[in-house]
Amino acid sequence: MGRLRIAVVGIGKMGLLHAGILSSLPDIELVALCDKSAMILRFARKVFAPTGVKVLNGIEELAGLDLDVAYVTTPISSHAAIVRELYATETARNIFVEKTLATNYEEAIELCELAQRINGINMVGYMKRFAVTFRKAKDLLDKKALGEISSFDAYAYSSDFLGLDPNSKATASRGETLRDLGCHAIDLALWIFGSLQVESLKPKTTTNETSDFASFTVSSSGGVKGQFSVSRSMEGYRYPEINFSIVGSKGTLRVNDDKLEFKQDNGGSFTYYRHDLGDNVDFWLGEAEYFREDQHFIQSIIAGHGAEPDFCTASKIDRVIDDVKELGDNR
Numbered sequence: 001m002g003r004l005r006i007a008v009v010g011i012g013k014m015g016l017l018h019a020g021i022l023s024s025l026p027d028i029e030l031v032a033l034c035d036k037s038a039m040i041l042r043f044a045r046k047v048f049a050p051t052g053v054k055v056l057n058g059i060e061e062l063a064g065l066d067l068d069v070a071y072v073t074t075p076i077s078s079h080a081a082i083v084r085e086l087y088a089t090e091t092a093r094n095i096f097v098e099k100t101l102a103t104n105y106e107e108a109i110e111l112c113e114l115a116q117r118i119n120g121i122n123m124v125g126y127m128k129r130f131a132v133t134f135r136k137a138k139d140l141l142d143k144k145a146l147g148e149i150s151s152f153d154a155y156a157y158s159s160d161f162l163g164l165d166p167n168s169k170a171t172a173s174r175g176e177t178l179r180d181l182g183c184h185a186i187d188l189a190l191w192i193f194g195s196l197q198v199e200s201l202k203p204k205t206t207t208n209e210t211s212d213f214a215s216f217t218v219s220s221s222g223g224v225k226g227q228f229s230v231s232r233s234m235e236g237y238r239y240p241e242i243n244f245s246i247v248g249s250k251g252t253l254r255v256n257d258d259k260l261e262f263k264q265d266n267g268g269s270f271t272y273y274r275h276d277l278g279d280n281v282d283f284w285l286g287e288a289e290y291f292r293e294d295q296h297f298i299q300s301i302i303a304g305h306g307a308e309p310d311f312c313t314a315s316k317i318d319r320v321i322d323d324v325k326e327l328g329d330n331r
Contacts, residue, residue: 004301005067007032007092009059009082010074011040014098014125017286018071021294024283028298031065032056059085067092069301076100076179080107084114093120094301096294099187100124100179101314105322108315115311123297123307124314126187128242128257130292132277137244137255138192140262146248149193149222155229156185158240161212162233177212178321182230185242186317187309189228192244193220195316198323202229216324 004027008019011033023030032054033044045055056062059082062070070092072082080102086092095115101124102108115122128134140146158181178186190196202215212233218226243256251264263269281291300307 003027003029004069004298005029005031005065006069006071007034007062007065007067008071008073009034009062009086010072010098011035011037011044011055012073015071015073017290018073018096018294020285021283021291022071022298024285024291025295025298027302028069031067032062034059034062059091060089062086063089063091065091069094069096069298071095072097074098077103079103080111083111087114087118093118094122095120096123096125096297097311097314098125099314100183100318100321101311102318103179105315105319108311108318112310112312112315121297121301121305121307122311123293123300124309124311125293126184126309126314126317127287127289127293128184128188129191129309130289130296131257132274132279132288133255133257133260133272134188134242136272136277137246137253137260140253140260141192141246141248145250145262146246146253147250149224149246149248151225152189152193152244152246153227153229154185154189154242154244156181156240156242157230157234157237158232159234159237160232160240162235177214177230177232178324181232181240182214182228183317183321185228185230185244186320187314188242188244189218189220189226190313190316190320191309193222193224193226195221196226196320197221198320198327201324201327202227214324216327218320 006022006028008015019030022028030053033048034056035041036057041055041057048055070086072079079097083095086095196218199217199219212231214230216228241256246253254261258274260272279288281288283291297307
């Protein structure tokens with residue numbers, strides 16, 4: 001296989017981040033960037049045109065570029081339509097979509113089934129599972145270091161919207177809390193514990209599209225009980241933080257973006273910080289997880305095997321979010 005020819009659809013923050021990382025990887029050629037904003041296009045042409053990268057204003061212009069891969073980093077509401085068109089026009093068989101995959105479970109499962117028919121490699125950008133702390137936690141749990149897991153408590157907090165009107169344009173542009181922030185915690189729970197069934201909502205949960213608080217309980221297919229709390233208006237969280245506290249028959253484990261704490265009932269304990277776990281990558285842009293995520297996707301294409309989380313895996317996250325919203329709507 002020669003160098004993979006790649007285009008990025010959507011030249012916002014995430015599009016530029018992925019374009020930068022992809023440009024640092026061997027075996028790929030960044031061919032084109034695509035966006036509908038005239039202002040963004042003017043900026044991108046100044047930066048990228050001198051490098052030979054095409055800057056285009058419509059995905060229909062990508063069809064003749066002999067692409068191997070397309071990245072979709074546009075707003076969530078546009079994901080389904082763009083993926084459908086990329087597949088229908090045979091623009092690219094291998095597609096990466098930023099989280100969440102779709103606006104609801106019905107759209108997500110449609111894209112999953114479509115991707116299975118196309119038989120390319122696909123992936124959704126849940127980068128937290130590429131963080132060294134969460135990967136170490138999963139390794140310990142897979143090895144039964146905590147014994148049999150009985151419960152977990154997870155939160156996803158940031159102060160991004162603290163003090164802002166929940167109905168403002170600033171909050172609406174990011175979408176609802178679960179799709180913007182909570183989806184990462186849901187993905188990690190599915191990855192670690194298996195399929196989840198939403199059981200109940202906590203009192204403060206609302207289902208407004210711009211709501212900034214959600215709290216709900218779940219149970220896993222293996223009988224693990226869990227609770228989620230999500231807020232983008234939590235004081236004291238300058239940066240978004242995902243945290244899991246997990247209880248097992250041999251002790252407890254607490255893990256977040258920066259460290260992992262393991263306490264055994266027999267008195268043993270240890271703590272790992274990110275730097276203890278080899279949190280190094282060849283090209284650092286944003287967070288190290290983004291590089292590992294893109295590297296995993298590209299290497300999966302080259303090797304011809306599936307990447308994770310793929311569209312079908314990601315559709316399960318959309319299902320949990322829809323179930324939470326449905327419970328709220330029916331209260």
